[in-house]
Amino acid sequence: MGNTTNILALGEWLDDRVEPLVISGPCSAESPEQLLATARLLAQNPYVKAFRAGVWKPRTRPGAFEGAGSKALSWLKDVRDETGLPIAVEVANPEHVAECLKHGIDILWVGARTVVNPFSMQAIAESLRGVDIPVMIKNPVNPDVKLWLGAIERVLNSGINKIAAIHRGFDIYQKTAFRNAPMWEIPIELKRCLPEIPIIVDPSHICGRRDLIADVSQKAYDLDMNGLMIECHYNPDVAMTDAEQQLTPDHLFAIVDNLIIRNQKGDQECQHRLESLRSEIDKIDRELVHLLSNRMKVTEEIGKYKKEKNITILQLKRWANIMNDRLELGSNMNLDQSFLQRLLNLIHKESISVQTEILKNKTR
Ligand code: PEP
Ligand code: MN
8 A cells, every 4th residue: 555644635736725626628738829728718717726738648549639749748838837827737658757847747647548557557656756746647447446546556655745536437338428437436435445635526538528517527526526627628619639528618617606515524513413314324224234134034934945845946927026016115105216126136136146045055
């Protein structure tokens, strides 16, 4: 486990006095004009604390625009000089790190396609040894919290103490409305393992389209995440990469103005009320566990009886009746049908495996 004792809070390297904290800028640096036109607008908003731009773009297939390369680093320096916004750039190897350091880039981030590779992460981490620069680490494209943790640990081990994770969603086989499924349980698990590491959410790469970005940004704050990275372009429709998901600065400002920032704790009265509601939940959960255990005991009884009488485990008609009956009951009690269906299926699966064990076991 990397050294987490001296991690600096986000406010030590990014202005976090007014929430939400937003890092914004185009997917790719395309030209000095495009960068300045976008940055001038973004810099007018108090929520925008840093300017992002990709200079080396990891593209799925060759032939697409692969970024303007090192020359864009001096364009970005001009952006910082004019707007005062710190500049964040994606790095994918030690050469990128060296180029960024040479050009005085303020913040580095490692992209999702690089985080999947421990060799690349280790090489980047080595190139950061002895350097004092903030580093943000995106989640790997696949939903593997250990890989994400490992990448963060490698950077921590190289002595970096200004560090953040970026949640940009996961490329999964099932198609969803999102470009990359958010799978919030993974950043939550990362927070549980490394509570000191701030998590910045990247709704642009999660959504892949503009109309979902407001909801995902709100969800990030509802889940106590620490900031947002959102792609903006002064004219998104002509963007050379990720055009469908980039916002105009005005659109971004409307979204952040409407965000509700929630308190983590609330006042004493609020805490008392929550405590009493939580103790009700604790009581109900215990009852649920008791009921489940009783149900399993009856399942076992049935299993033994089926074994004795040589009857099959699966009784489709009985199962269909159970499902219909419980779903109807649940719908009268305002329970979400798909939730109840998933829960019942899980219980049924467990019952089948308990009975299978009994039928297999010769001595039982
Ligand atoms: C990006 O931020 O433009 C980018 C390439 O993102 P990701 O690494 O999340 O795909
Ligand atoms: Mn992008």
